[in-house]
Amino acid sequence: MTLKYAYFPGCVAQGACRELHQSTQALTQALGIELLELKKASCCGSGTFKEESQLLEDTVNARNIALAESLKLPLLTHCSTCQGVIGHVDERLKAAQQTDPAYLEQVNGLLKQEGCSPYQGSSRVTHLLWALVGDFGxxxxxxxxxxxxxxxxxxxxxxxxxxxxxxxxxxxxxxxxxxxxxxxxxxxxxxxxxxxxxxxxxxxxxxxxxxxxxxxxxxxxxxxxxxxxxxxxxxxxxxxxxxxxxxxxxxxxxxxxxxxxxxxxxxxxxxxxxxxxxxxxxxxxxxxxxxxxxxxxxxxxxx
Known part of the structure; x- marks a missing residue:
């Protein structure tokens, strides 16, 4: 079975570290892993959005995750910072589904105002390292x-x-x-x-x-x-x-x-x-x- 991911390259890998984007594509192609790039995704905030507002960080990254959910794929990144930020938002929002549904409704309400799909908690966020170790083997x-x-x-x-x-x-x-x-x-x-x-x-x-x-x-x-x-x-x-x-x-x-x-x-x-x-x-x-x-x-x- 072919592994397939919604690919979140992040900002740095398409700017100052273009060789990371380049080598990720070369590696996954060689291994037969399919990446569908999330070209409409936005910067995860690199941990800085929450200094202004946790709601801002959660909403921005709920949108990123929802883009992967719309493809029915896990979100894959090759950036540890993106993994930490988006992965933690995913954990927080999945917990909110059980403990604070009003907060999740607030996040999804903001996404709806912008014409974005709601966060459903149906995907997972994984780093290339975890994909190699846990998914590919x-x-x-x-x-x-x-x-x-x-x-x-x-x-x-x-x-x-x-x-x-x-x-x-x-x-x-x-x-x-x-x-x-x-x-x-x-x-x-x-x-x-x-x-x-x-x-x-x-x-x-x-x-x-x-x-x-x-x-x-x-x-x-x-x-x-x-x-x-x-x-x-x-x-x-x-x-x-x-x-x-x-x-x-x-x-x-x-x-x-x-x-x-x-x-x-x-x-x-x-x-x-x-x-x-x-x-x-x-x-x-x-x-x-x-x-x-x-x-x-x-x-x-x-x-």
Missing amino acids: LENLAAQVTKKLSGLKCASFYGCYLLRVQDQLPFDDPYNPQSMENVFRAVGATPVMYRGRTQCCGWPLSSYATESSFRMAGGHIQEAIASGADCIVTPCPLCHLNLDSRQPEVEQVIGRSLGLPVLHLPQLVALALGISPKELGLDRHVVSTRPVLEKLGLLAGTR
Whole structure:
């Protein structure tokens, strides 16, 4: 049976991290997973809408979920922040169906005013990581590998939103997660454990406490390097921005050269399926991915 999802790409993956959108499409096509993009969806708010109004956050994301419900599909995102925000709204509104139907009626009333379908609670919100682990299955994933990533030491960076925003976390332990590491093993790579893998990357601080944000990111990268990592792999584009795109600025703040490549989760998995680095956008990173590709014997189309 073909897996099919209503695809919520989010903002960053179609802007600053276009390689994430690119590699997600390449990976899912290779695995036979069908994505129907929700082109009318709006930004989840990245956790900021609720600073103004929880009703605003709930209504905006009830609409996003309702778009998936209209397709009778689960909503899939590849952004940990989107997963945390939309997934938590979904939990809250499903609970409201039983405990506070008047609130849900208020949300749906606002959607009706805008000509939108009501939230019904008939779908689920899932991250690409959970789709690979729980829906597609690690054994099936391992069977699709054509280029084992043998010898590559990968440090996961889960970030905050994927692990600690929702009340119920599928397929993992929020305090000692293993799903990323299990994906690494399935594609032949070696997981590297270090303290910072479940901590905040510092992105939420970056607009008003930039130095603190960069010191936070620099500490995580240094820990990963000290643990022997060849790269960091993250399921969150906002974490990727702070750890990769801003790594040169991080180096200036901490006074140390780093140069550790940071890969998006679908890029890593897709490499093991034989998809070319160029097709996965590995030439778009600020920190060169060349050391990773050299270790794997894959250099075409990268700097």
